Amino acid sequence: MKKNKLQEIVEGHHKIEEEERLRFDQKPSEIPPLPKGKAALTPTTKAGWQTEGIIRAIISNLHNGKDWEKLFIYGGSGKVMRNWKAYYETMYMLQSLESNETLFMQSGVPYGKTITHQFAPRCVVTNSVIVPNWTQSFQEMVDAGLSVYGQMTAGSWIFIGLQGIIQGTYETMISAIKSAEKTPNFNKLTAFEQNVIVTAGLGLMGGAQALAIKMVGKIALIAEIDPTNLDRMFNEGRDEGTPYLDIKVDSIEEGVKIAREYALKDEPTSIGILCNAVELLEYLTINNITPHVLTDQTSAHDMLNGYVPANMTYEEAVELRKINPKKYKNLAFKTVKTHVELMVELQKRGAETFDYGNNIRTQAFKEGYKEAYKFTGFVPKYIRPLFCEGKGPFRWAALSNNPKDILITDKYAKRLFHDDPMLLNWIDLASKYIPFEKGLPARVFWAGYKGRAAFGMLLNKLYSDGAIDAPVIIGRDHLDGGSVASPYRETEGMKDGSDAIGDYPVLNLLGNSLSGATWVSYHGGGGVGVGYSLHAGQVCVADGTPLAQERLFRVLTWDPMSAVLRHAAAGYEKSLKFATTNKILVPGITKDQNVNYHNLYEELVSLVKRRTEIDLFPPSKNLNIKFL
DSSP, X not given: OXXXXXXXXXXXXXXXXXXXXXXXXXXXXXXOOOOOGGGGGSOOSTTTHHHHHHHHHHHHHHHHSSBGGGTEEETTTEESSSOHHXXXXXXXXXXXXXXXXXXXXXXXXXXXXXXXXXXXXXXXXXXXXXXXXXXXXXXXXXXXXXXXXXXXXXXXXOOOTTHHHHHHHHHHHHHHHHHHHTSGGGGGSOTTGGGEEEEEOOSTTTTHHHHHHHHTTOEEEEEEOOHHHHHHHHHTTTTTTOOSOOEEESOHHHHHHHHHHHHHTTOOEEEEEEXXXXXXXXXXXXXXXXXXXXXXXXXXXXXXTTOOOSSSOHHHHHHHHHHOHHHHHHHHHHHHHHHHHHHHHHHHTTOEEEEOSSOHHHHHHHTTOTTGGGSEEHIIIIIHHHHHTTOEEEEEEETTOOHHHHHHHHHXXXXXXXXXXXXXXXXXXXXXHOOOOSSSOEEEEEEOTTHHHHHHHHHHHHHHTTSSSSOEEEEEOSOSSSSEEOTTTTTTTOTTSOTTOOHHHHHHHHHHHHHTOSEEEEEEOTTTOTXXXXXXXXXXXXXXXXXHHHHHHHHHHHHHHHHHHHHHHTTOHHHHHHHHHTTOOOTTTOSOOOOOHHHHHHHHHHHHHHHHOOOOOOOOSSOOOOOO
């Protein structure tokens, strides 16, 4: 029987060489620039700031990413676009898009546009969404030029660099430390061991670990096999006096020796060691060193393009990937099995051990290690209580490309959230330790229901009142309470067993689309690999208009509310109680079926006025929306 095209692609018969697939013939000689100074204060697109914000966010991703020439942002192979031809076509379409049109993107290439209305998204993005039966052949589809891996914020154009994950890492490490200190094993650790946190991976997600561990007052010992990653984290922020990675060494023995010296001084630091994660864990096991906390942020979700086998240099690994990918993956799976075996062994000895969402346990289980799930993922262990109340990673970036605007918004955030000591502490730590990235200046903190909407509306009015020089874009990570189905990460161990139900991120996506987000996205595979997760994102441009305030109120109410509803549907008492207290309708639970959105709106307007002395726009009874 003659094979159809799909069968041939799955068998690898239509592989396009990377240079051709990425259309290097259209690659610019230099990275596309972000406007600065006066040039940054005026939009250049037909639809104004709503599409200008998208264009600058795309370029900002390139500046914050790992390899702009290959359009590679972070996370194994997460890309901003499928190829350079698609990049320029997208830019052209966004430049000319009308304010009542919507552009559609299919896995990194423009798909088409249609007339909608001004309240609709200006852009709808999908990435790496594959019919489940064919997810194992995703890489062959990428090789054939049919799809691209969008990760989470790479392909949804809201990657703000290391800061995007660092607060979540900071909060997770604090929770892990507190959890460890409550166990009987903690008192069996030596004074040195109680000060050490061990992990691996210093890429553009894992790199946040170095600074976060130092910020919680501990000593970080981090394995990284790629010398480029090691150097980047060592140099990141160094000119500003706040490096992400304090020390880099070539030997495990030297790294441990330095860690002991810092422990004696009771001084936190971060030490990156050029080695494979397995080599570091083997050394610790043989030498009877049990760390206080143990995790991993290697790119284990991608066993070909991310994770590196043991007993070879990074350069040797890259060469083997090219000449014999099958052998490479076989060696990688053998290594990951040993890696998780060692993590479980150190857990038995007393290390607080958790999976940091890279699917490492599943990869080891696939290789035959039956005890791979002996340690838990970080979300059910530390983060889920926050999700139950709609809290998650809220972020914004200044389109002025001027850090001054972010510092001004920091000041107003501290006024609005003056009764949230953890958030206030975070803003102070961020301004002290975290340098601004090469892309648009940005900030992140965890906020929830009512808080996100109030602050988003406030940011919009700050531009309208002239307190900041240009609009901001407001979004979040896809790692949020209502926007993702990921059974080995965000939705692991749900109370009702709904870990793998994919309806919830779709409902989140549609709610944000209908509520007026500037652009929305729906991806497969972020963080854990294609076939293991589905997730949605949204971004709003706060352009200082009453219409933008209406959009922000709706989007930033629905987005965290969907997290509360997701966990209420799963039976979490914390969410049910929160919903009742905050008058969120939970079908079958809430007695009063009427929701007074006008009262909620007025509550947020009053809250902002009372705490910041800023007058928001009054609720709009009639919106002047362009249809034709």
